[in-house]
């Protein structure tokens with residue numbers, strides 16, 4: 234589901250900022266250095282690829298070719314995000330590599346920070362806010378550097394690029410979602426030619442979309458739109474079309490990969506993807522997506538293509554991305570056990586029986602190890618994926634839901650010792666509980682949310698699925714979170730072997746309430762409301778339980794030395810509150826009770842207490858924890874014998890952030 238990658242993206246930030254970790258895990262990580270770089274609001278980490286060496290040689294070679302296919306798409310994404318991104322990168326990297334002045338000077342440092350931000354954003358806009366980066370060096374400084382560059386390094390449109398960098402009015406917002414604005418005319422992405430308006434584009438699709446189509450293609454997913462002689466046309470991304478040069482490289486590596494496919498259906502999947510890249514035909518993309526969704530047998534898996542559409546304010550055009558991964562077989566037993574008990578969880582939930590599903594299917598879910606992150610999934614990455622996006626394919630052929638555990642593990646380990654617990658957790662006993670059980674209960678929370686939570690319950694006959702309108706996604710996320718929270722404390726999890734201590738759930742309960750009431754506020758600017766649906770959902774749940782438990786002092790805000798701490802006095806009562814709220818939220822969803830949804834969201838989820846907000850920001854600022862995190866990739870090298878045949882694939886983790894960015898820019902320069 235589109236939402237889920239978004240959930241994941243948000244969750245990854247939450248993990249990065251407010252998560253505590255398990256001591257055992259961190260210690261088991263021996264001397265692996267997770268920290269790579271720190272600048273602006275970003276921390277760059279590295280991740281491990283455990284068990285890669287235990288894959289078969291065929292699987293390793295398959296991963297090797299797929300990760301090459303992944304890296305070759307990088308420049309497509311850069312160009313999709315803004316038409317000047319690639320020439321701007323060429324200019325900035327030229328200056329960076331030819332610089333001969335003082336590398337300690339303030340202007341140079343500011344320039345370097347800007348370049349690191351641009352790399353992280355895959356262009357001139359922040360990956361999350363999509364605001365344009367503001368340079369802290371002068372135009373004179375950059376002009377002076379450009380003047381001394383050798384020929385061939387300076388792009389032809391340098392004057393224009395200087396405007397893009399220094400004029401705040403030019404390309405100010407990557408993706409504009411502001412109500413009332415012309416979303417296309419005011420967004421600086423490159424999915425639509427400059428000068429097109431939202432009305433024109435909407436009129437175009439109103440015409441081409443077939444009415445009452447039960448299996449619609451994903452209109453606009455793989456094309457850029459422009460106008461010729463007053464008529465709108467789609468420039469399709471394909472071999473021989475737009476981005477053809479880069480796509481040819483991708484196809485060449487997919488071709489090599491197909492030879493090493495684990496089984497006939499995986500080979501077919503790769504071939505369908507190649508057909509789609511050659512033809513640009515979206516019906517072929519659907520064929521590929523169905524085959525991909527139905528393949529649950531292969532251990533190595535990948536996504537590669539134009540997938541998520543958050544970068545298009547109209548939500549149609551797909552940003553290029555790729556993740557190559559393999560199933561973590563031990564950890565996947567967890568999600569398989571949950572899925573196979575799906576009916577028990579449905580039957581025993583505190584929800585009114587008329588809203589329950591008589592027959593519930595657990596979503597096919599697995600835990601994976603990412604081997605490479607690319608395109609829109611790099612350097613900032615989701616911690617989970619749920620695809621394909623087409624609703625009719627999901628309904629008829631299923632979907633895959635995955636948790637990327639080597640990424641969550643890296644967040645977890647990298648957070649160890651960052652001072653978060655010491656600053657925000659109420660006492661040593663709670664800190665210890667978090668150290669011991671948060672990693673496992675946090676992962677279980679995600680599993681329960683994804684495998685069972687979203688799939689539970691049903692709408693009453695005749696209820697419009699969109700009845701909750703703007704509050705729909707907040708309520709839906711709250712429903713899945715509450716389902717997970719309620720069951721985390723259930724003896725069933727011990728019975729089926731997923732937890733070994735009846736108190737373990739308290740770790741996730743504590744973190745959830747602390748995050749919902751306080752620490753997630755660190756990502757909100759002073760004076761602003763909470764807007765994002767997942768943040769609203771967490772606040773809704775935490776505030777509602779705080780209010781409704783007040784008479785019994787279930788959750789207490791304790792003051793010490795002018796600082797506020799969350800203290801949970803009665804965990805069992807908190808579980809009952811989660812159950813009560815779950816029952817009510819399910820009723821709202823099942824009956825489409827818009828007024829009740831609105832009252833809950835407006836009453837608990839949006840408004841921030843300015844005093845507490847200020848306090849949280851102050852306390853965070855002293856910790857120097859980056860609000861956003863991302864990753865460098867490991868480097869894969871094919872070991873070949875004298876005949877050129879691959880005999881092994883080696884993984885190396887030593888590459889740094891700047892080195893990797895410069896190397897990718899040179900090596901995978903697919904759109905010269």
Ligand code: ZN
Nearest residue numbers: 240682710713
């Ligand atoms: Zn969700």
